[in-house]
Structures are given as C-alpha cells and as structure tokens.
Amino acid sequence: MSLENRDFGEIWMDGKYVPWQEAKVHALTNTLHYGAGVFEGVRAYESDKDSSIFRMHDHTNRLFQSAHIIGMKIPYTKKEINDAQIEILKRNKLKSAYIRPMAYYGGEALGLLMNKLSVRVMIAAWDWGSYLGEENLIHGIKVGTSSYTRNHVNSVLSKAKANGNYLNSIMARQEAVHNGHQEALLLDHQGYVAEGSGENIFVVKDGKIYTPTLTSALAGITRDTIIHIAQNQGMEVKEIQITRDMIYIADEAFFTGTAAEVTPIRELDGRTIGSGKRGEITEHLQKTYFSIVKGKMPDYEKYLTRYSI
C-alpha cells in the first residue's frame, strides 16, 4: 500500500498528533518548492524484552545542527522532539520502525529569504524493512561509480542532512539503478571517494579498515558506531582519502547508514571486490551492529532509548 494512504496511525505535526491521512501540507509550502529543509532517519528495533530507538539523542542533535547550518531555527526543544518520537512509536504500536523527523519552511511566502517564514516539524514512523534488501545484507550489492560529483563542500554543505542535498543523491541512485547497479558511489570534486547516495563507505585491506575523511560525506551515526565497534575490538580504522581503484583491489567493502544498516558491497564498476561475497570482517561488524541495536550488548546500552508498547 502507498505510504500516504495507510489507514492507521498518526503523524506528529507541529505539536499535534494528526491521523495518518490528514497529515498534509499546502501546495505552497516553501520547502516543497526549493528543498530548504533538514531531516533525520532514525530506527527503532525490537529486542527480547522491549524495544529501543538507536542513538536517538545523536540523531536529534544532528537534526538541530543541520538546521543551524542552513540558518533555520527549530521552534521546539530537543526534548520535545525526542518525546514526540517515543510517543509516536507507542501510539502507532511500533515495536520496530523507521522514524522520519523533518523540519521545513511553511508557505507564508515563496521567496528565497526564509527569516520571515514559519518553521514546521513533522515526525512520522512506520514499519520498514532493510533499505537495500534483506538478501543483500548477506550477499552484498553491486555498486557503480556515479557520473555525478558529490556536492562540493562550498556548494550545499555536507555536514547538514538537508533535503535539497538529496537531489544529487537521487540523480546518482537513479543513474546507478538504470545502469544495472543497486547503489551509486559518489566521488568528490577532486575525484576521491565520498560516499554512497545515502550511506558512508568502508573498505578493508590486509586486515585494516579504511573510510573516507568527512570532507564531503555526511557524518553518519552508523559510520561512527562501526568505528567504535572496530576500535573497541582492537581493530584499526583509518580515515584517509580513498580512490576508486583502492576499492577495486580491496579485500572487502561495505556501506553503512541507518537505512542501509551494514550492507556489503560485492562489486564496483563490474570489478569483483575480494571474494565477491560478504567478507569476514564485514560480517563480524554487521553482526555486532545488529546485536547492539537489538539491545543484546550491555556495553553499548548508552546508545539505546528503551520503550515498551
């Protein structure tokens, strides 16, 4: 069923819980026209005894930072946004979910000066499986280097998870899928590897783990989690400039993101990576990640906001 036409559940809009199908905006909503908005993608997972939102506070902090970067003032406190996320999961009876908070400009005017416009916030949550496919978490995906350059660092700002930044992601992903790949790899304006359309990337070579510096990639919370897991287990992670041919000759490669979770990459531009299967280190990090988000690792309890239905 289409996401818009579900006949159950509520969406938090500007402080109110609105029935799913009534959660609408006006056609002249400014952000709908120019993309000046910021959003988050958050996940909640079911565990043995209850459920938990993974790194909710970090996501909310990033939402506010993204807003700060684009010069937007969110008219709610972080606590209000956090409470609303928990409440919407409870009201919609979701033991696991994808949560989408977004802050956007209202339709008072259609110009490019946002200071007189209202800032509106919505939070929706629904049941959503793995973004790049359950099978692909095991077998890995085929990726193509994009003909689109990742947003220049002085164009739209990459530390913001901003709606408008996603036009670049959409072009890249559509091109990749059109060409028979499952996801795109975007290079920065100098030709170094930046990230996927909505995921950060890691490569493994000779037992060491590498990931691009955050110059033109979003500071992913999953990326940060993976770095912590690896380091806590004594593995070395280096943030360096990565070239596409380093990925061709890597032993393993994988994408990370709240939506994509930890997805192995088995091929880039038709070149098999390593054995062409999910690598050993990738599998280990992926399994650890899933244990953490499902509340099975007490050492990482600080990442979880537990709730029960």
Ligand SMILES: *Cc1c(COP(=O)(O)O)cnc(C)c1O
């Ligand atoms: C959201 C996003 C990611 C992944 O970030 P997480 O915090 O791990 O979900 C990576 N790149 C881009 C461009 C994104 O928008």
